[in-house]
Amino acid sequence: MCELLGLSANMPADIRFTFSGLRQRGGNTGIHKDGWGISLYEGRASRSFHDPKASFSSEVAHFFHTSAIKSKMIISHIRQANRGRVCLENTHPFSRELWGCDWVFAHNGQLKNIKKKSLKFYRPRGTTDSEYAFCYMMDKIRKKYPKRPKKEKELWSYIEKLANEVNQLGIFNFLLCDSRHMYAYCSNKMCWVTRKYPFGEARLIDTGDIIDFSNHLSKNDVITLVASHALTENEQWHCMEKGEFKVFNNGKPRRLAA
């Protein structure tokens, strides 16, 4: 299986403290050593850092940890290969362009027979069930909405519908970004935490490192992290329910349609 970490914030945010916990699970405190990646948005574009090597020892991960790259929307993934060999083609997050925006996707789980679904526009480069499922969802969204719908909740509902459909094939925990919103779907495990004023301390489960966010964040900053498993032990992570779909932007969960 794999682990996911996403960030939504109302200002370009530094994910390195929390990411340093996730990174340990790629070969040190965890077995997800078959590659890792992180995608960070700036406007409608994202840039990604990918490495088919274990995040714990990856030179690209080491560089990222020493860099100062911030973003309002981030998706990261560490991989334990099930379907598809260990190679760049199979390294999450995956991305495709729709409506002149980068869409970015990362998945935890396994899907049976997803490859029996036909694809039209988007094709996987690699052999994972994950990238295939992403292409399937993108195909469907593209077909239904040749242009971005004006009512964004219409799009959210459609993505939720697709998520529920694909989830019938197995385990489908995922994070998806369309450059405006981050979508999280919980098949069987996903949790989230919001950091906002007044800020306190957080302690990473995997390293024991402690940070006092009041020294790093401003009063108006709001950041939400979404992860497969809690990464800190003294913050209030909310567990999502099975089949639950959430939408985040500007650091906050958005209210879905009734």
Add this chain to the structure above:
Amino acid sequence: MCELLGLSANMPADIRFTFSGLRQRGGNTGIHKDGWGISLYEGRASRSFHDPKASFSSEVAHFFHTSAIKSKMIISHIRQANRGRVCLENTHPFSRELWGCDWVFAHNGQLKNIKKKSLKFYRPRGTTDSEYAFCYMMDKIRKKYPKRPKKEKELWSYIEKLANEVNQLGIFNFLLCDSRHMYAYCSNKMCWVTRKYPFGEARLIDTGDIIDFSNHLSKNDVITLVASHALTENEQWHCMEKGEFKVFNNGKPRRLAA
């Protein structure tokens, strides 16, 4: 304007020596300081490093220079902004997926009225004439060839035809990769050099650094570099002619159809 650098090799090759010359031109020996990027293939996928900052001082470029990432096919670009502001969305190389392969593109020049051409499948994320021209060519290739043509020279001829068409709108020096071949088009400046046994020394024009490739390469290694301007001063760079189109793979120029 901008500068381009491409590599085709018959083994995963290290571009860092030559890239370190190009990098100087992004803010030190040259004025192309409005961002840079490099895309490196592994199979059908590519990974890119992008930074909207000057390559000479970019931390991402510094990391790349210290890393050991090799590839058989590489495209790099340093930007001097003409059309479109300095931001990630406008930073080359651009990439899109077709036939389950990453296609990567970088451009030097300016194109008038390219945005009057209609687009169907692919849309630009940013505002450059370059990304628009890339989307236009990808649209045309996709429409003509829903599947990769079995006769690869058919595809080459079609790309050359599109290049000649777009070149009517201004200056259109470009490098394009489809994961199998690298295509180079010379609108008004482009040159290339092949490094093969017996290997000699090369001296970078921009730094004076010297390398003796016989200490780094094996007898069977073949590498071709394509660039806007020669990067070394004691190698035989071949100038392409105006309107010339070339195809490279496994380190060598390929023979085009008569």
